[in-house]
Amino acid sequence: MKKISVNPITRLEGHGKIEIFLDDSGEVVNSYLQIPELRGFEKFCEGRPVEELPRIVPRICGV
Amino acid sequence: MKAARRIPLMKKMLAQFGIEEERVRLDWVSASEGDRFAQLVNEMTEEIRRLGPFSGNGGKADD
Amino acid sequence: MTKPKIALYWAAACGGCDVAVLDTNEKILDIANLADIVFWPVALDFKYHHVEEMADTSIDLCLFNGAVRNSEQEEIARLLRAKSKVMVAFGACACFGGIPALGNFTTRDEIFERVYIESPSSANENRTFPQTLTKVEEGELDLPEMFDTVMTLAQVVDVEYFIPGCPPPVDIILKVVDLFASGQLPPVGAIIASDKTLCDECERTKEEKKIARIYRPHQIIPDPNRCLLEQGIICCGPATRGGCGVRCVKANMPCRGCFGPPPGVIDQGAKLVSAIASIYQSDGQEDINRMLEDIVDPAGTFYRFGMADSMLKRKSLPQGERRA
Known part of the structure; x- marks a missing residue:
């Protein structure tokens, strides 16, 4: 089975890659979108004062 | 008097870094209290020996 | 050419x-x-x-x-x-x-637990976490390894x-x-910004650096012309490099230090502890306790942008959980 990697995906905000598996005749068998990045805002915002969050969470996405 | 304010704030911050409270200590000793000075230093030394070496494990270079 | x-x-x-x-x-x-x-x-x-x-x-x-x-x-x-x-x-x-780098207050496992198990939108009874290598029917899929630090x-x-x-x-x-x-790049190692602190570039009126109490934003409407720190609002200007155009302070928001420490300062957060505690006016332990209470999150405020570059770099990992 042949694998085509589209890595990284471009012209959008964020990190991602696409893996496409092809059979012997070149037909697509399956494809996967993977997100290789996690920063953990869900966790590290805990313990921060609530009034500071408007200055932290804009950095989830700045585009 | 600045130290009396700085050290408690520093200790509050170090607690957030997971650093044992006993590693920082502020005491007031007069120049005439030689015995007390020696006693405090010995106490501190024992305390640190009990805690063992500090490793922040930050980054890669420290390991 | x-x-x-x-x-x-x-x-x-x-x-x-x-x-x-x-x-x-x-x-x-x-x-x-x-x-x-x-x-x-x-x-x-x-x-x-x-x-x-x-x-x-x-x-x-x-x-x-x-x-x-x-x-x-x-x-x-x-x-x-x-x-x-x-x-x-x-x-x-x-x-x-x-x-x-605020993630350095936590670990990879804690982040995974929060994101993939505890978050209200997760239904993950089998405790599936991202794997660096996953076998699927068609072959293998790989993901990078997330670091603790x-x-x-x-x-x-x-x-x-x-x-x-x-x-x-x-x-x-x-x-x-x-x-x-123009081929005029400065000597290697240069930080391309100002060599002054943010306070040096801030045009607000500064009188006497003394504060009687700390205010959180919902407790005060700041005077747009007076130094925010002197009004009791935590501002990271004294330990932050200038060159930003004083953008936040001009919008009546205190500095949070995104330009890093100024020349001569090694650890931005430690410098801020020193600066803020030293201008706080106290008559005794009660006042000091109130200061500690009012500065809710010193590490997350003073190292808002500088955790990875700080002397301690991260929250200490418990013995036995340390890995490279």
């Missing part, structure tokens, strides 16, 4: 630095005229293999934004380092760790210049482009 080559990359970042480059508006055309952009994931369709195929040091200038949080970002940092003559840590994340770019590869800011202001970006175009 062939045009110089520029590469831009984002690691653990939000994309705001890339947008800051586009905020140069029509000047972006000058940049495009001046140089060939050979890699820029947010805007152009070049893949990692295109970079791998380039000759070593064939890229003249690499603007790298984002912190290093996983093995892919480390690999790309090394790859771009090998391919580039000049490596620039672009923005607060690449320079100091930035907001992603977020690192700055300079902790991973050699860096020639640092452009701080969250994001770097347009005038600094244009200044760097000019310096690059």
Whole structure:
């Protein structure tokens, strides 16, 4: 089975890659979108004062 | 008097870094209290020996 | 004459630095005229293999934004380092760790637990977490390894210049482009911003640096003309490098230190502890206790953008949980 990697995906905000598996005749068998990045805002915002969050969470996405 | 304010704030911050409270200590000793000075230093030394070496494990270079 | 080559990359970042480059508006055309952009994931369709195929040091200038949080970002940092003559840590994340480095108060396992198990939108009874290698019917899938500790770019590869800011202001970006175009880049290691502190550049009226109590934003309406710190609002200006145009303070918001420590300061957070505690007026233990109560989150405030670059770098891991 042949694998085509589209890595990284471009012209959008964020990190991602696409893996496409092809059979012997070149037909697509399956494809996967993977997100290789996690920063953990869900966790590290805990313990921060609530009034500071408007200055932290804009950095989830700045585009 | 600045130290009396700085050290408690520093200790509050170090607690957030997971650093044992006993590693920082502020005491007031007069120049005439030689015995007390020696006693405090010995106490501190024992305390640190009990805690063992500090490793922040930050980054890669420290390991 | 062939045009110089520029590469831009984002690691653990939000994309705001890339947008800051586009905020140069029509000047972006000058940049495009001046140089060939050979890699820029947010805007152009070049893949990692295109970079791998380039000759070593064939890229003249690499603007790298984002912190290093996983093995892919480390690999790309090394790859771009090998391919580039000049490596620039672009923005607060690449320079100091930035907001992603607040993750250094926690660990990979704690983040995974929160994100994939505890979050209200997760239904994950089998406790499935991201794997570096997954076998699927058709073959194998791989993901980078997430680190416990977020690192700055300079902790991973050699860096020639640092452009701080969250994001770097347009005038600094244009200044760097000019310096690059005219071949007048400063000595290696330079931080391209001001050599003064933010306070030195702030135009607010400063009287006596004394505060009787700390106010949180919902407790006070700040006077737009007086020093915020003197009004009792925690402002990181005394231990932050200038050059940002005092953007936040002009908007009546206190500084949070995205330009990193000024010259002569090694640890931004420790300097702020010293600065704020020393101007606080206290008559006794009661006042000191109130100060401690009112400064809710000293580490997360004083190291808001600088955790990875601080002396301690991260929250200490319990014995037995330490890994490289």
